Amino acid sequence: MKITLFALFILLTGSAFGQIGSGASSQPQVLELPSHPLHADLHELATEQSLLGGGGVSSAHGERPLSEFGSALPQPTPLGDIARAYRKEKQAGKKAELVLDKQGS
Secondary structure, eight states: OHHHHHHHHHHHHHHHHHTTOSSOOOSOOOOOOOOOTTTTOOOOOOOOOOSSSOOOOOOOOSOOOGGGTOOSSOOOOOHHHHHHHHHHHHHTSOOOSOOOOOOOO
């Protein structure tokens, strides 16, 4: 037991000295971010490129109601309905017919 405690003490002492560091300065270091003054200047835009690879242009006009697209995901069952169904199932379960009472002699 004493050897274990001594080894633990040596390990923790060594790790405490390891956090001091080797010659690290305790003075704060000021962070200087580089500035980019030409970042927001006006310049010509690049030529337009198609992401699809084809040269054709397609466009559409008008709006379609969202109801025409249908629902992609099934509607989840509300938690209250699940709880009511569970309660009905539990009440409809088979009840014990024979009750044994422990009587003292």
